[in-house]
Amino acid sequence: MSAQALVMAPKEDPWDAALRQFDRAADHLPLKRGIREFLAYPKRELTVHFPVKMDDDSVRIFTGYRVHHSTVLGPTKGGIRYHQDVSLNEIRALAMLMSWKCAVVGLPYGGAKGGVVVNPKQLSVNELEHLTRRYATEISIMMSPEGDIPAPDVGTNPQVMAWVMDTYSMHRGYSTPSVVTGKPVAIGGSQGRIEATGRGVAIVTREAARYLEMNLTGATVAIQGFGNVGSVAAVLLAKLGCRIIAASDTSGGVVNTRGLDADRLVEHKNRTGSVAGFPGADAITNTALLELPCDVLVPSALEGQITEENAPRIHTRLIVEGANGPVTPGADDVLAARKITVIPDILANAGGVIVSYFEWVQGLQQFFWTEEEVNENLERIMARSFAHVVAVAQERRVAWRTAALIRAIDRVAGALYTRGIYP
Ligand code: NAD
Numbered sequence: 001m002s003a004q005a006l007v008m009a010p011k012e013d014p015w016d017a018a019l020r021q022f023d024r025a026a027d028h029l030p031l032k033r034g035i036r037e038f039l040a041y042p043k044r045e046l047t048v049h050f051p052v053k054m055d056d057d058s059v060r061i062f063t064g065y066r067v068h069h070s071t072v073l074g075p076t077k078g079g080i081r082y083h084q085d086v087s088l089n090e091i092r093a094l095a096m097l098m099s100w101k102c103a104v105v106g107l108p109y110g111g112a113k114g115g116v117v118v119n120p121k122q123l124s125v126n127e128l129e130h131l132t133r134r135y136a137t138e139i140s141i142m143m144s145p146e147g148d149i150p151a152p153d154v155g156t157n158p159q160v161m162a163w164v165m166d167t168y169s170m171h172r173g174y175s176t177p178s179v180v181t182g183k184p185v186a187i188g189g190s191q192g193r194i195e196a197t198g199r200g201v202a203i204v205t206r207e208a209a210r211y212l213e214m215n216l217t218g219a220t221v222a223i224q225g226f227g228n229v230g231s232v233a234a235v236l237l238a239k240l241g242c243r244i245i246a247a248s249d250t251s252g253g254v255v256n257t258r259g260l261d262a263d264r265l266v267e268h269k270n271r272t273g274s275v276a277g278f279p280g281a282d283a284i285t286n287t288a289l290l291e292l293p294c295d296v297l298v299p300s301a302l303e304g305q306i307t308e309e310n311a312p313r314i315h316t317r318l319i320v321e322g323a324n325g326p327v328t329p330g331a332d333d334v335l336a337a338r339k340i341t342v343i344p345d346i347l348a349n350a351g352g353v354i355v356s357y358f359e360w361v362q363g364l365q366q367f368f369w370t371e372e373e374v375n376e377n378l379e380r381i382m383a384r385s386f387a388h389v390v391a392v393a394q395e396r397r398v399a400w401r402t403a404a405l406i407r408a409i410d411r412v413a414g415a416l417y418t419r420g421i422y423p
Contacts, residue, residue, distance in 0.1 A: 012328055014093035014303050020329040022096070025405030028396060031413055039412060042069045042092050043110075048138040052131045055124050062131060066114040066139040068148060069095035072415050075146055076112035077102060077353055079153030079182075080135075080160070083302075086115035090303070094153075097324050098353070100408035101346040105385045107357050110412075112148050114139060120155045132160050136167040143168065145178035145364070151356050152182040154227070154302065158194070162187055178363035181356035190359035191371035193352075196378060198232025200351020201322045203382040204343050205233075205296060206240055208318060211390060212341060217241035220257070220294040222316075224248050224286060225301025226275045229322040229349060231266050233298055238262040242296065248289050249301075252276035255284040255292065290314060299326035300349075306331045314340065321345035336399055344401035346408060347389055354381050 022040050031039070045067045051059045065088055068076045078098040081091075091113045098111025116135055120128055142148050152161055161180045165187065169175045177188035185191060192199070209216045219242045223230045226247045234244050244262050246255040251274035254260065260281055268278045276283065290297065290306060293315040299305050300322030306314060308330035319335065319342045321327060327335065327342055335342060355378055362368050369377075393403035 012304060012307065012330075013089050014325055015089035015096075017304070017325060017328050018093035018096045021401065021405060022409070024329070025402050025409055028398070028402070028406050029410055029413065031409075035413060035416060039070070039409060039416070040096070042067050042095055043071055044068045044142070045088065045092070046139060046142055047088065048135070050134050050138050052127065052134055054127055062116055062118055062135070064114065064116040064135045064138060065091045066112065066142045066148075067091045067095040068110065068112045068142065070099040070110035070412060072412050072419065073099075073103060073110050074108040075110070075144075076148040077107070077109040077151065077181075077356065078112035078114065079151045080156050080164070081113070081115035081153040082118050082120040082155030082160075083115065084117060084119040085302075086117045091115045093303070094324055097346055099412060100405055101350050101353055103408035103411040104346050104389065104404050105350045105354055105381055106411075107353065109353070109357065112142075112150070113153075114150055115153075118155075128160070129163055132163040133167045136164040137171070140168055140171060143179060145176055145360075149178065149356075149360055150180050151352070152228075157228075158182055158184045158189060161189075178360055181359040181363075182352075183359070188359075188363050190355055190362055190374055191369065192374035192378070193355045193359055194228065195232045195236075196355035196374075197229045197322070197349050197352035198234075199236055199375065199378060200354065200382050201229065201233040201298065201300070201320055201348055202236035202240060203351070203379060204348050204386050205237060205298075205318070205320050207383055207386040208320070208341065208343055212318065214295065214317060218243055219296055220245045221296045221298060222246040222289055222292050222294040223298045223300060223322075224253075224289055224305060224326075225299065225323060226265070226269055227300065229352075230298065230300035231262075231269065233300060233320075233322055234262040235266060237296070237298075245294060246284055246289050246292055247275050248284065248286050249274050249276075253284040253286055253289045254278045254281035255289070256281040296320060298322050302326070304328055306335075308334055311335055312338070314338075316340060318343070321348045324349065332399065332401060342399065342401060343386075344404050347385060347400070347404045350385065351378055351382060354378055
């Protein structure tokens with residue numbers, strides 16, 4: 001029985017989508033039934049409901065999660081998301097994706113994810129700090145430098161990681177910087193971490209363009225989600241010669257087919273809080289942005305953006321998944337039939353966890369690298385991983401997503417067979 005059939009979940013649910021993707025790849029591997037189920041299921045899941053004292057002295061109850069998907073390859077690694085739509089199934093799916101992401105690029109980690117159901121924009125800085133410190137305390141039974149190492153995700157940032165690290169350290173009685181990555185450099189963060197995911201997106205886009213014999217000079221790029229990942233990807237793709245023609249965030253989008261100045265767009269976003277209203281550009285909705293004719297489409301907002309419904313109207317050659325899970329399995333089929341290539345999330349956005357791994361290693365050794373060393377090592381791992389995935393795709397005659405998942409699942413399964421089933 002497939003892992004998907006074992007879990008009842010609504011259609012297009014992120015966990016359902018993650019299981020469908022898993023099943024597609026697992027079908028190519030000679031996995032025993034029990035092993036296949038074990039690989040699909042999260043190892044442990046924690047749900048917490050906790051109080052936070054708000055600025056007006058009222059008390060609000062929040063719900064948070066931390067899920068460890070797999071501990072086969074090593075400690076678990078995965079971000080913490082603050083978003084009003086966070087659900088256990090979303091966190092499960094993202095934790096599973098983290099397992100495959102770490103495995104496909106060869107990191108000694110399993111996957112995890114955490115999240116709190118909250119719109120962080122509606123909290124004051126004080127409230128955000130209180131919420132973070134209480135959530136960190138609640139999940140501290142799941143977290144440690146040797147066991148589970150969180151990082152930023154949507155709605156969290158280096159400051160939030162600093163609070164998590166400080167809270168954990170206060171409980172221990174000594175500083176434990178390696179309990180989180182994506183920290184500010186001043187407290188043990190790594191050079192290059194903030195840019196790492198967007199940099200990785202640019203590296204795999206360059207590698208894919210070379211493979212597909214596509215000239216990036218003047219290639220048009222549309223970016224959905226102009227946050228940490230999308231904005232850095234835009235700046236670096238522009239440096240590679242691409243023409244950024246559209247970008248969006250939750251407050252709206254902008255388009256100019258002659259090109260947008262990526263650096264100025266970042267300045268505008270930092271100053272105003274949104275890309276909307278950028279001078280010299282027209283407004284565009286998020287729906288229209290996805291359907292804009294372009295050479296490269298970079299969804300870097302949230303999951304489930306390109307579905308069976310809108311996939312027939314996507315007009316691009318290459319989709320680079322900056323976000324986790326932006327293309328649903330149903331949409332993958334439509335895109336494949338239309339010869340649109342997808343660089344899957346577990347490869348395309350792995351730059352963040354790769355540099356998080358460097359940060360963790362630097363923290364444990366108390367020996368810090370230059371930004372050049374970080375970027376050179378990131379470049380090497382991203383390019384090597386891309387080549388491995390393409391080789392599997394050619395050998396098995398499958399799409400890059402399935403190839404990446406085959407490589408990742410095979411690696412975790414191999415480690416599991418070698419370790420054996422306890423007791
Ligand atoms: P972020 O919060 O910095 O940025 C997200 C951006 O998307 C914001 O600009 C937000 O306004 C926008 N957005 C949200 N919903 C949108 C919608 N429906 N349409 C258009 N824009 C929308 O988050 P981030 O860290 O850049 O993460 C973005 C994605 O990348 C997530 O899927 C995350 O899981 C994934 N990711 C992030 C990292 C990392 O290192 N930050 C690493 C790997 C994957």
